[in-house]
Amino acid sequence: MxxxxxxxxxxxxxxxxxxxxxxxxxxxxxxxxxxxxxxxxxxxxxxxxxxxxxxxxxxxxxxxxxxxxxxxxxxxxxxxxxxxGKVFTKCRIGVNISVAETLLPDVIRKARARIPDINLNVLVHNTETIEQKLADNQIDFAILDNVKDSASRNSRIFDTDDMVIVCSPYVYYKDSMTIGELAEKPLLLREEGSGLRSCVEGVFARHGYGMNIIMESTSTLALAELADGGLGFTVLPLSIVKKLEKTLCLKTVKLEDDIFRRSYYLVYNKKKHLTYTMTEFLKAMERTDE
Structure with missing residues (x-):
């Protein structure tokens, strides 16, 4: 029948x-x-x-x-x-730890303002894991520092973030240094595979220097606290440093011959079927400064 x-x-x-x-x-x-x-x-x-x-x-x-x-x-x-398609309110996004600590609250606010009934699922992990989750269709969108598989993905710049060298004021008194000088300092960095680590590695590679890494951590706050304690130098997003100034005694140092800057991209697979909610999410994430 x-x-x-x-x-x-x-x-x-x-x-x-x-x-x-x-x-x-x-x-x-x-x-x-x-x-x-x-x-x-x-x-x-x-x-x-x-x-x-x-x-x-x-x-x-x-x-x-x-x-x-x-x-x-x-x-x-x-x-x-x-x-x-309005019945499907679920939207899964993946962000790295730096995005979670800086941009994620604004992402959630914008999404809920445009789509009040959105069922937003957020995965916070390092960049490599987020890349893999996107490839496996376990998330719908990702906010990443770079787009490795650009041929099969749509991407657009979501935001930019300047990063600064951070240390204790008791271990370094100058306001700037060269990349060569930084290469000689003990470095406290995020783990391999993270977007922040990749950005730092890229700057050192451009100038042909290696890195003297004495400690790695998945926690940006832990790196800031260790730098505050005088253990070494770290590189952190300026937006995070400003938030930590009230609780930690941190000195920011400018890089003289280069800049630590990264762009964040909103990424999704080209063959991804976009529901009504996903389409509205993309609209909510459009940059207002363009």
Whole structure:
């Protein structure tokens, strides 16, 4: 049995005749009669009594009518919801730790302002993990420092972030240094694979210097506290340093011959099917300074 059989059956019930049902459905009368016969053969019962050229529902027909109305109404509701797409409110995003500590609150605020009923799931991890989750379709969008697989992904600049050298004022008194001088200092850096680490490595590589890393951490706050304690030098987003100035005694040092700066990209797979909620999320994330 198909939905078409049930649609024909309901039309016959509504119209009270085979001929009127055929006219409503814009099909031939034999087609309607055949569908009713197939229904009766399938359920092995009579659905209509035919008396004096009129048809009347049997007890079995009345029962089938009740189920038919329920099923076809649910089918119509499902069709409307799927076509409009507004029923799907889930949106999964992945951000690295630096984004979580700086931009994520604003991302959530913008998303909820535009889509109040959004079901926002957020994954916070390092950049490599976020890249893999995006490739495996375990998240819908990512905010990353760089886009490795640009051929299969859509991306646009979401924000930019300047980073500064940070240390204790008791271990370095100057306001600036060269990349060569920094290469000789004990460095406290984020773990390999993180966006911040990749940015720092890129600057050192451009100038042909290695790095004297004495400690790695997945926690930006831990690096700041260790730098505050005089253990070494770290590189942190300026926005985070400004927030920590009230609780830690940190000195910022300018890099004389280069700059630590990274752009954040909003990324998603080109073949990704975007629901209504996902499309609205993209609109909410558009930059207002462009």
């Amino acid at each position: 198909t939905l078409r059989h049930l649609q024909i059956f309901r039309a016959v019930c509504d119209c009270g005749s085979i001929t009127a049902a055929a006219d409503r459905l814009n099909v031939t009368q034999p087609s309607v009669s055949m569908a009713i016969r197939e229904l009766e053969a399938f359920y092995q019962t009579r659905l209509f009594d035919r008396i004096n050229r009129k048809i009347y529902l049997t007890e079995a027909g009345t029962m089938l009518r009740q189920y038919t109305d329920t099923m076809l109404d649910q089918y119509d509701d499902m069709t409307i919801l799927l076509r409009e």
